[in-house]
Amino acid sequence: LAKTTQPISMDSYEGQEVNITCSHNNIATNDYITWYQQFPSQGPRFIIQGYKTKVTNEVASLFIPADRKSSTLSLPRVSLSDTAVYYCLVNNNDMRFGAGTRLTVKP
């Protein structure tokens, strides 16, 4: 099972770009990488998913190097409402979450 490692917490300021890196050294060939966002008292919400190189949607970008042993979630121009916990998952059948990264955006 691919285990993920992320920083426990990060601080940023409004308007800055935030990059959160996740390491997954034993990712399997057919595993996808997915990121979720969780606000207090709510279930996690899907942000973005990728397999290799770069994926971008209206919310974020996901960068995956060629060896796929890590991935970086990029949030452009964060606002106070982006304060949340962000989880990186390597998809296999049992979908295990790690501890996540607690992002705090300051004014």
Next chain:
Amino acid sequence: NAGVTQTPKFQVLKTGQSMTLQCAQDMNHNSMYWYRQDPGMGLRLIYYSASEGTTDKGEVPNGYNVSRLNKREFSLRLESAAPSQTSVYFCASSDPWEQYFGPGTRLTVT
């Protein structure tokens, strides 16, 4: 569409009591999951079901049982509740990899 629904939203149990948490999804997803989240912690997988008729243990299955009643419904049962099971319980479904979560059940065992 309602997405993923969970009942009840809140529950208080005494040690030793039993209860079943209900989860249903209307997205025709094959896979369903139960997680628990303790205060300030990440989600931990209790059980999952990759398809109707199958269930598998996750990280923390002890003290719980599950039933995949049909494609829509996946229930979680606590046979003899313990204070250590005080937590927020989330149900999720996916097909194949993007998970959709329910609103959670906040369970307190005294």
